[in-house]
Amino acid sequence: MKRGAISWAVLVLLAALYLGFRVHQGITFDTNLLALLPQEERDPGVERAKDHLSRHLGARILLLLGDEDPARARAAAAALAQSLREGGLARDIVFDLQAETARSLAQVYFPYRFGLLSGRDRALLEEGRGGWIEERVLAAVFGPASFADAALLRQDPFLLLPDFLADLPSPLPRLAPDHGVLAVHEGAKTYVALTLTIAGDAFALDFQNRFIAAFGAAESELLARFPSLEILRFGAIFYAHAGAAEATSETSLITIVSLLGTILLILAVFRGLRPLLLTLVALGVGVIGALSASLAWFGTLHVAALLFGTSLIGIALDYCLQYLTARFDREAATPMLRLQRVLPGISLGLITTMIGYVTLVLAPFPGLRQVALFSAIGLMASFATVILWLPLLDRGPPLTHGGRLLRAADWLWEFWETPRFRRSRLLLCIGLALASLAGLARFQSDDDVHHLQALSPDLKRQETRLRALTGLGAGSLFLLVRGPSGDAVLEEEESLLEVLHAAKITVPQALARFVPSLARQRLDRRLIATRLLAPYLRDLEQRLGLEVPPPPPDPGFLVAEKLRGSPLQSSLDLVVEEDTGGAAHLMALQGDADEAALRAIVASHPGTTLLNPAAEVSGLLGQYRTRATLLVLISAGLMAPVVMWRYRRAGGFRVMIPPLLALALTPLLAALGGEAFTFFHAMALVLVLSIGFDYAVFCRESTPAQRAVTMLGVWLAMVTTLLSFGLLALSHVFAVHGFGLTLLIGTSLAFFFAPLAGDKGMERARMGLEK
Amino acid sequence: MAGFDRPLKTTGRFLLVPEGGLIWRVETPFPSVTVITRSGLLQKTEGGEATRISAAKLPLLARLHEFLTGALRRDMSVLTQDFEIIREGDAGEWRLLLTPRPQNDALAKTLRAITLSGGQFLERASVERGNGDTEEIRFHDESLAKAGLSLEDQSLLNEARQ
Numbered sequence: 001m002k003r004g005a006i007s008w009a010v011l012v013l014l015a016a017l018y019l020g021f022r023v024h025q026g027i028t029f030d031t032n033l034l035a036l037l038p039q040e041e042r043d044p045g046v047e048r049a050k051d052h053l054s055r056h057l058g059a060r061i062l063l064l065l066g067d068e069d070p071a072r073a074r075a076a077a078a079a080l081a082q083s084l085r086e087g088g089l090a091r092d093i094v095f096d097l098q099a100e101t102a103r104s105l106a107q108v109y110f111p112y113r114f115g116l117l118s119g120r121d122r123a124l125l126e127e128g129r130g131g132w133i134e135e136r137v138l139a140a141v142f143g144p145a146s147f148a149d150a151a152l153l154r155q156d157p158f159l160l161l162p163d164f165l166a167d168l169p170s171p172l173p174r175l176a177p178d179h180g181v182l183a184v185h186e187g188a189k190t191y192v193a194l195t196l197t198i199a200g201d202a203f204a205l206d207f208q209n210r211f212i213a214a215f216g217a218a219e220s221e222l223l224a225r226f227p228s229l230e231i232l233r234f235g236a237i238f239y240a241h242a243g244a245a246e247a248t249s250e251t252s253l254i255t256i257v258s259l260l261g262t263i264l265l266i267l268a269v270f271r272g273l274r275p276l277l278l279t280l281v282a283l284g285v286g287v288i289g290a291l292s293a294s295l296a297w298f299g300t301l302h303v304a305a306l307l308f309g310t311s312l313i314g315i316a317l318d319y320c321l322q323y324l325t326a327r328f329d330r331e332a333a334t335p336m337l338r339l340q341r342v343l344p345g346i347s348l349g350l351i352t353t354m355i356g357y358v359t360l361v362l363a364p365f366p367g368l369r370q371v372a373l374f375s376a377i378g379l380m381a382s383f384a385t386v387i388l389w390l391p392l393l394d395r396g397p398p399l400t401h402g403g404r405l406l407r408a409a410d411w412l413w414e415f416w417e418t419p420r421f422r423r424s425r426l427l428l429c430i431g432l433a434l435a436s437l438a439g440l441a442r443f444q445s446d447d448d449v450h451h452l453q454a455l456s457p458d459l460k461r462q463e464t465r466l467r468a469l470t471g472l473g474a475g476s477l478f479l480l481v482r483g484p485s486g487d488a489v490l491e492e493e494e495s496l497l498e499v500l501h502a503a504k505i506t507v508p509q510a511l512a513r514f515v516p517s518l519a520r521q522r523l524d525r526r527l528i529a530t531r532l533l534a535p536y537l538r539d540l541e542q543r544l545g546l547e548v549p550p551p552p553p554d555p556g557f558l559v560a561e562k563l564r565g566s567p568l569q570s571s572l573d574l575v576v577e578e579d580t581g582g583a584a585h586l587m588a589l590q591g592d593a594d595e596a597a598l599r600a601i602v603a604s605h606p607g608t609t610l611l612n613p614a615a616e617v618s619g620l621l622g623q624y625r626t627r628a629t630l631l632v633l634i635s636a637g638l639m640a641p642v643v644m645w646r647y648r649r650a651g652g653f654r655v656m657i658p659p660l661l662a663l664a665l666t667p668l669l670a671a672l673g674g675e676a677f678t679f680f681h682a683m684a685l686v687l688v689l690s691i692g693f694d695y696a697v698f699c700r701e702s703t704p705a706q707r708a709v710t711m712l713g714v715w716l717a718m719v720t721t722l723l724s725f726g727l728l729a730l731s732h733v734f735a736v737h738g739f740g741l742t743l744l745i746g747t748s749l750a751f752f753f754a755p756l757a758g759d760k761g762m763e764r765a766r767m768g769l770e771k
Numbered sequence: 772m773a774g775f776d777r778p779l780k781t782t783g784r785f786l787l788v789p790e791g792g793l794i795w796r797v798e799t800p801f802p803s804v805t806v807i808t809r810s811g812l813l814q815k816t817e818g819g820e821a822t823r824i825s826a827a828k829l830p831l832l833a834r835l836h837e838f839l840t841g842a843l844r845r846d847m848s849v850l851t852q853d854f855e856i857i858r859e860g861d862a863g864e865w866r867l868l869l870t871p872r873p874q875n876d877a878l879a880k881t882l883r884a885i886t887l888s889g890g891q892f893l894e895r896a897s898v899e900r901g902n903g904d905t906e907e908i909r910f911h912d913e914s915l916a917k918a919g920l921s922l923e924d925q926s927l928l929n930e931a932r933q
Contacts, residue, residue: 132819138801139797139814143814144795149774
């Protein structure tokens, strides 16, 4: 016994040392949700595109600064840009057109004006209606408010370039240059736009906190200077931070309540500090063991695995409390005797739970594997601590207080077996059955990631307002277009743009709209030369009384690189990669595009992939949900032989009643309120099943004399589980809430039905009924 | 205008509709109609080819519309925001010299000065552009009409506002 404890201490020490070493090196937990997808299903090119997307387009922030005095709005934008620049947490901070966009758009395109056509001019020339373009020029020159002067007409006699420029898509179409900034007027207010790209990962908590703190400081400084200023913001980092902040503040409140509750409960029941410390030791060793083993095995750990794994280790509390409550058993005078009493029950509990967890390894999902290994190791470590250390650390005599507690704990057993509760039992069972049937009628599943996170309503309102003011159309839908070269991709984009246009899907951002492919530039040159200049230039010259010099020597073709340093530089972010091995570009689609139509278009364009990050996470959650549900059922099936082996067939069946009832009824009762079943509910069911088996096995192993003590242990386990997990049902984060609610219902049911697994108790009950 | 062999001479008619917009019809040498409203500019040729410039893309157009409607209401405050104004003469015969205020950069680049003169109505306008070109506009036979718009004019205004 002592030798076992010492060897275990050495092992725990080694694990702790390894963990310390890893922490010293700096552990980073994997936070990319898509890392949880099975490896073989991922396309590296698509992965790179998604990564690019989140680092560039997903890292953009758009701000509008509104004030009744346009000068104040401009000054505020300048001040904010200045302090953000000094903060160093953002790049590409743009608000001032003059400073940032030294080369104007016209300068970029001007040399290529005899080879660029707007969509409608190309259509006119293809239809042979070049004369219309000439008429348009004459109307413009002879009309009022004309911008065309002789200098411009000599360079671009058919004013094709202004038409091409007007045809360029604008990501923020309602904004217009005004006093050197991009602004929009609404009512009495002028809104000045400021765009920037964050210099870090929007979802990395550390960067998030630093950026939001810096931004908040700059914002309050600004509001002190300009009290009437309205600041509208839009960016993934704001949503991510608001979500994390809500979850953190809520979780810390829930944690405090549950921690205090648990501590008070254990103190009150045992009237001593030691049991509390022993519980902490058992759970602490579990977490240390789990963390060090998982880090050694996987190298890194996904943050989701860490969260679920830690929750699953929590079940070790059941064993710990079984052992600790054995001190109320006056016949078990020594620690060894107590251990002997509870050992069969908690060993069997461990075995069934391990089956439940290890089954998760069967799934080809890396996330579930990590959860399984993490929690299985943690659970074993806690179990070893309970059986090896606790008897040595807790040598006290049996506790003499608690008579009333024991009687109270025993009451549930009474309820199930005394004849006088027969009618209540019947009514309760009928009530539960009816409620479950009603739940079954409302049962539904939901994997939409948008429903799992409560988006901050204030940010949502700002986004809606900002979209209305600026005309910002891009959402979270993208097309990834791949091809052998950048030019081939541009050509593919052009063909896609036509199909998308026909399907009424707008494309706020696509490189091909700024840089036509070489084939298109060649076509446009030919159209301009043969169908416009040749037939109509002489006539135009005569009617204007202006001599147009011959076109300049061949300037070559326009290429994407020419956009660098221009106001359109940010459209280069659409290029994921472009080298000798091939090229990949992104096209940003309007957010509310019809997905079915898009999928049909993508299917007919090989090399094109639809990227919908939100839908992918939803799909992932759906896969995980079905897998987890299936695995719970499989593990229930695998646990059956174990209890059959121990209690024979009839006894085994009886032991399985409470966990299976809890497993079956929990989702139905949870559905009563109209709540959908998600992956998080399914994960909680893994725990519910294990908890159900634990309670049932403890009850089954108990003799009539120990019954009250056993029930006290089960009761304590139930209350602590409800305190630590059930309280999560109060969370506003739907995922956390779903997990908590399932455990709240499931643990209560498992507790309530647990005496049904009892052996002698049930027989006596039957005898009582027969009388 | 500099660079052309001869001055560009056009004749036509215009209609200024309070709170509606300006309809400017060119008859010679090349017929076209231009409508300026709060939403921007619409220019149509007889062939049917239409050009649109939205006020959102070119805020000067929106300002132009404001100047015109302001002038109709005899509200000079719209003009004084962006121009220094020198007045000469009396109500029977007046002259206004408008020069853009330097702080309105875009306007100052486009225009050097505008001279307006007239009596009961505006009779002459001379616009000196930023590039040195000048436009001389003479107004004849102006009249106020209280009657409603013709169907054609109304539909032009509607089309331009879309």
